[in-house]
Amino acid sequence: MFNFKTHNTSVKTEIIAGITTFLTMAYIIVVNPVILADGGVPFQQGFTATIIAAVVGSLCMALFANLPVAIAPGMGLNAYFAYSVVQANGNVDFKIAFSAVFVTGLLFLLLSLTKFRTKLIEAIPQSLKYAITAGIGLFIAFIGLRMSGVIADHPANLVGLGNLHSPSVILALVGLAITLVLMSLNINGALFIGMLITGIIAYFTGDLSFKDGITSMPQLPEGVIVWNPITAVSDVIKYGLYTVIFSFLLVTLFDTTGTLLGVTEQAGLMKNGKLPNAGRALLSDSISTTVGSMFGTSPTTAYIESSAGVAAGGRTGFTTLIVAGLFIIAAFFSPLIGAVSGVAAITAPSLIIVGSLMIGAVRHIDWEQFDEAFPAFLVILSMPLTSSIATGIALGFISYPLMKIARGKFRDIHPFIYVFAVLFLYQLVFLPH
Template structure:
């Protein structure tokens, strides 16, 4: 039955291969159930709420991908966007609580669903300069790595230079450095579950040295998660208008569109799914992410995205939705181990190495920027520089969008600027000058 349902013979794969591929993908991305609650906790969101919401969003999106698109691409709350949610949307504005921010995620999710059902998504993707896309990815990566180093005390505030090196003899910093060393060794050995295994080994070290304890046991029955924590859909819309969160909604929408589309195309090419320059069932695949994003916001997590870690499962032979069905089932099983995840999430040194390494992988996007063309390179550079220094992904995107058309126009390359980019530049300029951000 599984063979017919997922067309295994047509894709030249087997049930065994797909199950092993699903386990591989799951092990490479399961770190998110630990890291996501840690980051969103800084926005005041209760651990249990984020833990269950992370799993619900991952299961919904991944099952949609499995049955509607039959793709081996897993969905879960994305790194970078959770940091933006916690530190730029909630942390930078005392008037905006996490409930209001989840409403903004919900609105952007609804817009993403609508765009996924129309051709506007393709037009929007084509409109944004590729160098800005790469700059956004790299800037988010640098911001994530910065957060990872700050959480563990590897870097600390400095009165004159903003930040400086922390106390390398403190137990927390030593544990983080141990975890980072172990994980990069595993990465160098090309072990597919390196990020997850790195956290496990670091957690064992923390337990042996008395830094980690499991006072509430190992497993438990999941509680009933609260839902619609932002109120009703109408409340979400009213709050976006009241608090002027237009740039926030746009940032959530923009990053998820580019991140998801780019990841899907890359993994689909690796799996041999692409037909020329087109991806079959692209609409269903994009709906998987947009629906998961919307559902996740209802239960209390930041936006979802297609996971590049899915490439590990594809490398293991995954070609169909049976791979992602396996991932979804494993996420459901994980829901019964919240005490373990809760204990681990209380020690930043266990998870911070993952943030730093994921950040380094995202910064790799700078290699695609046209550095020899100043009017292309500088806007991307400004995006990368301003995200960590302003602790705001939205500000970085805004500055990039504003400077790009200015430089192109005065370089005599007005025709290279898409009208949508001009519109976004004006909207971002108004937002930075007149609206709270």
């Protein structure tokens, strides 16, 4: 089924690759429920939903697409869900917000069955794609700094340096230093290992305790949150969540596609510049997003951390099958994960470092061309300052065609971009954000 000989690999190699991939992305088991909790999602619900989405997506990728690319709820998308969709809208709770994610998943499914997805990705300017990735990176890092207390509220400048004598801040900085050393040494699973070591330190300092034990059966306190498409669509219409859906689609579209292309190219699986089983791979992500939203997590994406497994020799879906199996095992350790998530100093370093990795996308932006550079700059700057990923995207898509028109390059812009600009302008002016 996995064609080990064709791909010049073995079961042993694939198992090692699967373990490697899991360790590099295991931080999401802790971090995702923490971020979703800021949007009102009960931790246990977010934890189990994260596991379900990762297992479903990775299994589909393994069995349908036979690719060594794991799927799980995406960083940035979870922050957008919690802070821009729920916290920023007092009349929208997490259950209503999941209706928007559910509809996004269904639309994603439809797009994955057509060529429209490819056309949409091609229409988005490269500079804006990279700017959105970088902007989300800054936003995530900012959240990590705030969570840890390294950055605190300031009466004059809004934010400033926190109390460096605070035990929690010291622990966070120690955890960050440990993880940075592991990253510098190119140790696989550095983020996960960094959290583990920081957790051990926190245990001996009294900041971490396991009052509820270590293991338990998986639970979903809220049950299935959304399952009826009609109800979900009516929620979207009632609360005007069109921009939310568009933002989810936009980020997920090129995030997943870009990761798939990058990882499969690294694995040598690209054939004549084309991704094998591309349709099935995209469909796997779509199914994961839809199922994940039903139980309580934000949209999923293909994980760039899969490149670590590929570097370890992973070439087939068996690698991803191992990842799915390890996620299932992790589902029985919710008390342990819950205790760890309660100590911000343990999870914050991962957010800061993931943000630093995402900001690297700025190197691909053509800073010499002002009509390319400024819209990208606006996206990157506005996301952390407005605490809204959607606002950053909107400002970029509005300013980009405006500057191109001013330079007489209006014919170089895809019609889709003009449509996006009008929609985002309407959203900023007339809809809550």
